[in-house]
Amino acid sequence: MIRSFSINEFYFLLSAVQWTLALSAIAFLGGAIAGLLIALGRTSPIKPVRLAATGYIQVFQGTPLLMQLFLVFFGATVLGIDMNPWAAAALGLTLNASAFLGEIWRGCIQSVPRGQWEAASALGLRYPGLMRYVILPQAVKVALPPTVGYLVQLIKGTSLAAIIGFTELTRAGQIVNNATFQPFLVFSIVAALYFVLCWPLSLLAARLEARYAAPGR
Amino acid sequence: MTLNDDRTEAPVPRSMSDEIIIRMEGVQKWFGDFQALKDVNLEVRKGERIVVCGPSGSGKSTLIRCINQLEQHQQGRIVVNGIELGAGARHLDAVRREVGMVFQSFNLFPHLTVLQNCMLAPLKVRGMAKDEAKAIAMKYLQRVRIPEQADKFPGQLSGGQQQRVAIARALCMNPKIMLFDEPTSALDPEMVKEVLDTMISLAQDGMTMLCVTHEMGFAKSVADRVIFMDRGEIVEQNTPEEFFSNPRSERTKLFLSQILSH
Ligand SMILES: Nc1ncnc2c1ncn2[C@@H]1O[C@H](COP(=O)(O)OP(=O)(O)OP(=O)(O)O)[C@@H](O)[C@H]1O
């Protein structure tokens, strides 16, 4: 039974956008929290911590995101945990995002000049205070543009969750296509919807970059 | 860099006591294979003003950075205000509370105002109340004569003003010892005087000071002792009068001839 593409199909795609956004938001939030820990680990004065964080980043950057989603999804089943595609996608993307954000933010932390660490240490600030009051506030400014830029990658990356059966925008596109057999039309619309989500963020990233790259403060 | 520099005419009265506040014994420091400090022995008395000079790479910065452990020495002993360094984090905290440091590149925190720069350590290290920290910060900003800049950001100040803020920031912790690592080297010539004047007034108040500097006028009028370093060693140390008029080692003579001919 083949339907033709109608306004209902369009609404179906449109409503799937919310799942793409929800998945992106969760992965971004979770990834940000874990990513901060990874970034701190990567810049830690304690060597084993540094090595562990480095290993984590290398594993997640060195394997395809899709494999990570498969491993979380099917791995949970092997361990006897009943993991639905939604939870698996959220967890897999969070882990992946934490590695990428961790690496981005490591660079931002290390871009704060050595003299700042030295001055704060000489004043008697210990590591937690030094990070919180001196280093991180300066790193945040540097981090903002690449972080927004990464968010664009993350939103596009959520499309892989379609493969483990989570119904976000891409999966909704597949479903509509299976019913209408109008792949070019359907996936054009899907792509356009991704573009509408990502383009403003790309613009924002570029603007932030121009602003913070400006000379002076 | 001349000897007869008008800004430093009046010698600062001596205010040294007999109490030894810094003691370095047989200190050795390596960076990888490179030995940056070779068997350094140094005793600094309370209230003493020491100028450290020497060619580039001779270990001057390393020497004073070992005193507050921005660099860790590998051998020998360093005792600061009765606290042995290298014996655990608690000791390190205690020493850093007693030792202030001023850097060549100011190293003010650019995201904080001048006032916040000065209040940070009293608040977060000493655990002071906000009012008290603010009062202290304002007191030392007065002292370096820029209280009116308190709400500006460091980037809005001249180099000389920034360095005076850096001095005030260190003083807010009420240190017993102040370390200066070429505090005027990054400044435009017209701003050197305001920073040196601030340092001179500190010296007049009896602060124990170790200054790495090539301002020989400052050394002459303020220092109780000039230390000359070369290749990681203390080659010679003497009163400024003797040091400049009667240098003993060939290396010192060569160094002085180079620096004074500029
Ligand atoms: N972190 C480091 N790693 C490796 N080598 C270092 C390090 N810091 C200093 N050195 C080396 O140790 C030696 C002494 O350095 P130091 O900074 O103490 O010299 P300095 O007398 O202060 O010189 P300058 O007048 O140029 O500031 C130099 O040869 C320098 O290259």
Ligand SMILES: [Mg+2]
């Ligand atoms: Mg130096």
